[in-house]
Amino acid sequence: MNDRADIQQGTLALMVLKTLDVLGPLHGYGIARRIEQISGDQLALNQGTLYPLLLRLEQEGAIASEWGPSENNRRARFYRLTRAGRKQLQAELRDWQQTADIIGRFLAINGEAGS
Amino acid sequence: MRLLKRLLARLRNLASRQSDDQRFLEEMEEHLSRLTEENLRSGMTPAEARRQAVLKFGAVEAIREQYHAEKSLPFIESVVQDVRYSLRILRKSWGFTSIAAISLALAIGANTTIFSVMKRLLLDRLDVPHAEQLRLLHWHGDKNTAVTNMWGMSDNVPEGIGAASFSYPAFEQLRRDNHVLEDLFAFKDVGRMNATIDGNAQILQGELVSGNFFDQLQVQPQLGRPILADDDRIGAATVALISAELWQRAFASSPAVVGRTIKVNMVPVTIVGVAPSAFTGAKSVQSSPDIFLPLSSQPLVEPRGKNGSLLGASSPQVWWLNIMGRTKGVPDITAQAALDASLSAVVRSTLRPDANTTIPRLDLLDGSRGLFLSKQMFGTPLEVLMAVVGLVLLLACCNIASLLFARSMARQREVLRCGSPSEQDALACCAACLQKASCSPPSGERSAWLWPLPVVAHCLHCWRILGRHHNSKCRSTGRCWRSPRASHC
Numbered sequence: 020m021n022d023r024a025d026i027q028q029g030t031l032a033l034m035v036l037k038t039l040d041v042l043g044p045l046h047g048y049g050i051a052r053r054i055e056q057i058s059g060d061q062l063a064l065n066q067g068t069l070y071p072l073l074l075r076l077e078q079e080g081a082i083a084s085e086w087g088p089s090e091n092n093r094r095a096r097f098y099r100l101t102r103a104g105r106k107q108l109q110a111e112l113r114d115w116q117q118t119a120d121i122i123g124r125f126l127a128i129n130g131e132a133g134s
Numbered sequence: 135m136r137l138l139k140r141l142l143a144r145l146r147n148l149a150s151r152q153s154d155d156q157r158f159l160e161e162m163e164e165h166l167s168r169l170t171e172e173n174l175r176s177g178m179t180p181a182e183a184r185r186q187a188v189l190k191f192g193a194v195e196a197i198r199e200q201y202h203a204e205k206s207l208p209f210i211e212s213v214v215q216d217v218r219y220s221l222r223i224l225r226k227s228w229g230f231t232s233i234a235a236i237s238l239a240l241a242i243g244a245n246t247t248i249f250s251v252m253k254r255l256l257l258d259r260l261d262v263p264h265a266e267q268l269r270l271l272h273w274h275g276d277k278n279t280a281v282t283n284m285w286g287m288s289d290n291v292p293e294g295i296g297a298a299s300f301s302y303p304a305f306e307q308l309r310r311d312n313h314v315l316e317d318l319f320a321f322k323d324v325g326r327m328n329a330t331i332d333g334n335a336q337i338l339q340g341e342l343v344s345g346n347f348f349d350q351l352q353v354q355p356q357l358g359r360p361i362l363a364d365d366d367r368i369g370a371a372t373v374a375l376i377s378a379e380l381w382q383r384a385f386a387s388s389p390a391v392v393g394r395t396i397k398v399n400m401v402p403v404t405i406v407g408v409a410p411s412a413f414t415g416a417k418s419v420q421s422s423p424d425i426f427l428p429l430s431s432q433p434l435v436e437p438r439g440k441n442g443s444l445l446g447a448s449s450p451q452v453w454w455l456n457i458m459g460r461t462k463g464v465p466d467i468t469a470q471a472a473l474d475a476s477l478s479a480v481v482r483s484t485l486r487p488d489a490n491t492t493i494p495r496l497d498l499l500d501g502s503r504g505l506f507l508s509k510q511m512f513g514t515p516l517e518v519l520m521a522v523v524g525l526v527l528l529l530a531c532c533n534i535a536s537l538l539f540a541r542s543m544a545r546q547r548e549v550l551r552c553g554s555p556s557e558q559d560a561l562a563c564c565a566a567c568l569q570k571a572s573c574s575p576p577s578g579e580r581s582a583w584l585w586p587l588p589v590v591a592h593c594l595h596c597w598r599i600l601g602r603h604h605n606s607k608c609r610s611t612g613r614c615w616r617s618p619r620a621s622h623c
Contacts, residue, residue, distance in 0.1 A: 047161055048168045065192025066165065070158060071200040078143035078204070079136040095164050096157070107136070 031064075031072055033115060036100065036108040039082060044099040046089060047073060073098055081107050148206040158201050166191055230541070234534045241530035244523040252516045255508040258419045261412040263352045268416075269315060269466065270501035271308070271457040272298045273477065275494035280487040285438065285454035286322070289510060296497075298505055299453040302429075302445050304480045305344075308457065311476035314469035315459030319351070320344040320429065322455050323417045324436045327425070330397040331384050338380065340398070341415050341423035342432055348375075350460060351416065357381075358392040358407030365406075366428040368445065372435070373428065374403045378411035380424040398425065401434045416458060418504045429455075450484035458501045470498040 031054075038053045039045060045053070050073075051066040076082045081104030089095035100108070169187035174180065188194070202208070224231040259265040274296035275281060281297075288297040300308070300320075309318045320343070327340040345366030354360065355375060365373045376391070385391040394405050414422035427435060433442050439449035461469070474496040481493050503509075 046164070048165045051165075065197070066169070066190055067162065067192035067194065067197040068200070070161060071197065071204045074201060074204045075140065078140045080139045081136070089164075093164060093167075094160070096161050 030115075031069075032076060033108070033111050035069070035072065035076065036081065036104060036111070039098060039100040040105065040108055044087075044097040046095040046097050048095075050098070076104070079107075080104070144204075144206050148210060155198060155202060155205075158198060162191070162194065227541075230537060234537060237530040237533055241523070241527040245527050248516070248520050248523045252520055254420065255512050256516060259502040260351075260416065260419055260504055261410075261414065264460070265502040267460040268458055268501035269461055269469070270298055270499045270505065271300065271318070271459070271473065272296060272497040272499050273300075273494040274497060276492055278490055278492050279494050280481050280485045280491040281453050281494055283451045283453065285444075285452055286456075287505075287507065297453065298456050298499075300455050300457055301450050301453045301484065302455060303447055303450045303484045304453070304477065305455050305457055307480040308473060308476050311479075312459065312473065314462075314464045314472045316462050317346050317350055318457050318459040319347045319349075319416075320455040320457050321347060321416050322429075322432075323415075323423065327399050327435065329399075329425070336384065338398070338424040339421075340425050340427060340435070341417065342429050342436070343416075343426050344429050347416070347426075350458075353410065353413055355407035356410045357389060358405070360407055361426060361428050366430045368430055370428070370430055372401060372403045372431045373406045374398065375407045375409055375426040376405055377409050377413070377422045377424050377426075379422065381408045398427070399435045401431070403427065403431070403435075414504075416501075416504055417456070418507065420508065447484070456505060466498050470496060473498065 034054050034057075035050055038050050038057075042049070042053060047069055048066075051064065051069055054064060055062060073082065073084070077084055077098075080101060082098050083101050084096050084098045086094055087097045166184075166187050169190055170180075170183045173183035173186050178186065191197075260268070262268075273281070274291045274294070276294035279294060284297055284299055286297065286299045288295055288299070290296075305318070305320050312318050322342045324340045324342055327338050329336045329338045343361060345361065345363035348355070348360035349362075356378065358375075361373060361375050364370060374396075376385075381387055381391060385394075391405055392407060395402050396405065397403065409422070409426070414420070415426070417423070429445065432438075432444055438444055439452050441448055443449065444452050444454060477496045478493050481487065485491075487493060500506075
């Protein structure tokens with residue numbers, strides 16, 4: 020349990036957007052499961068915290084939601100990416116990639132010096 | 135852009151009061167049941183499966199609050215809540231509320247009324263462009279002053295007598311010599327005149343004005359032309375400019391009034407124009423003459439003195455004309471000295487004072503409020519009255535402050551009983567005060583700056599009570615409610 024990482028501020032939104040981009044419309048439980056699967060159960064996620072985040076993304080216009088029947092024929096709220104959300108995802112991916120590259124380079128230098 | 139969208143959505147939710155978290159509860163229930171099913175499949179007992187599901191979901195109440203905060207604007211919501219709460223309290227004790235409201239309303243009402251009167255009588259300036267540039271000529275002398283015959287008001291100055299009246303020769307001389315002010319102009323309120331308009335007799339207030347009067351005041355008539363220098367020559371046809379009020383009253387605002395002839399004190403006078411509606415002449419701010427006539431018509435319409443004429447050199451003894459001029463940047467003290475010199479000269483040449491009489495000295499006064507007779511008549515009484523109603527307001531404020539103080543003693547017990555106080559309590563107290571103050575003033579535009587007094591007093595008191603309690607609480611629990619929000623009652 021202790022080696023599970025807390026989610027960094029701001030990255031959860033990116034994960035949600037990416038998940039919806041890949042899998043299409045999905046309910047909250049599905050998103051939570053997917054994030055945990057992809058991370059290989061490395062993330063300590065209180066699944067409930069997804070819902071305020073989903074609401075925020077919806078109010079920002081990045082995603083839209085509607086009620087629909089789930090696989091087991093119960094009512095669930097399905098979230099899907101909007102056009103604005105797709106654009107936001109692209110922009111955030113670019114930013115994230117850039118940051119990761121820079122950090123990666125720094126770490127590489129340290130590695131060479133250490134060896 | 136995203137922030138804006140989010141803010142708009144939240145505002146929309148706030149406005150439409152979509153605070154129901156039905157959607158969240160349903161989604162949460164669905165989520166939990168799926169987690170539970172999953173746990174059951176992995177072989178847990180139903181109770182354990184549910185427990186693990188809830189653990190995995192996280193702290194429901196905290197998430198719910200977060201969800202709610204995301205949905206709308208919690209700060210505004212809590213302010214609205216506080217205002218409602220304090221309204222309820224005020225309604226509950228309607229006796230207190232009405233006493234507070236009535237006493238504040240009376241005090242503020244009295245202040246507003248007296249201030250409006252004071253503004254009209256003492257503060258308003260003539261409605262002409264750049265009234266602040268106007269200077270009024272005035273003189274003062276001792277008991278033996280050379281000026282003995284006056285038509286108009288004189289005021290008692292400590293050493294003798296003073297007035298804003300000058301003789302016609304003095305006006306001409308001062309005007310000729312003047313190089314420190316813009317061109318000097320003269321006017322004289324002649325009081326009631328008998329006029330015949332369309333065969334109907336009327337009583338009009340008349341003002342005689344010099345030919346450069348309208349030019350120097352920079353006033354353009356709303357109809358026709360002003361009185362010009364050409365009209366102010368001996369022998370010119372008598373013309374008149376009427377006030378907007380007379381135009382409306384006697385001529386039904388007909389544009390055909392220009393060129394009409396009326397009789398003023400039995401003298402036929404041709405109307406050449408209508409003054410703008412806010413213009414009140416140069417004498418006072420409060421009331422306008424009905425009719426303006428050139429000085430040259432004085433021997434005809436208002437005969438006085440020897441041969442009936444006060445013009446020319448015929449009656450240098452009668453001092454009657456009010457004189458004004460616009461400043462043109464020369465310091466007043468310099469201008470006064472220069473004009474004083476020419477006044478002495480004209481007094482010597484026209485009144486021929488003997489050894490026992492003294493020459494009057496000239497003063498240059500602020501002319502932006504005309505002769506400002508209202509200052510002499512109402513200045514002190516009004517200031518006293520204003521001070522008194524100000525005190526009344528202060529008393530009302532003290533009254534309410536002490537009432538609030540008494541009430542907050544009762545609140546103190548409440549606050550202590552319910553445990554740790556929060557900002558919410560302080561806010562509720564403040565909201566009650568604010569309402570108290572804002573519900574009472576009927577039209578307290580001017581004295582509005584006074585009403586926060588009881589509010590401030592009460593807020594300070596609230597804060598002190600909460601603070602005192604807070605300190606003891608902090609000591610006992612080691613927690614602080616002022617910075618991070620701790621437990622609530």
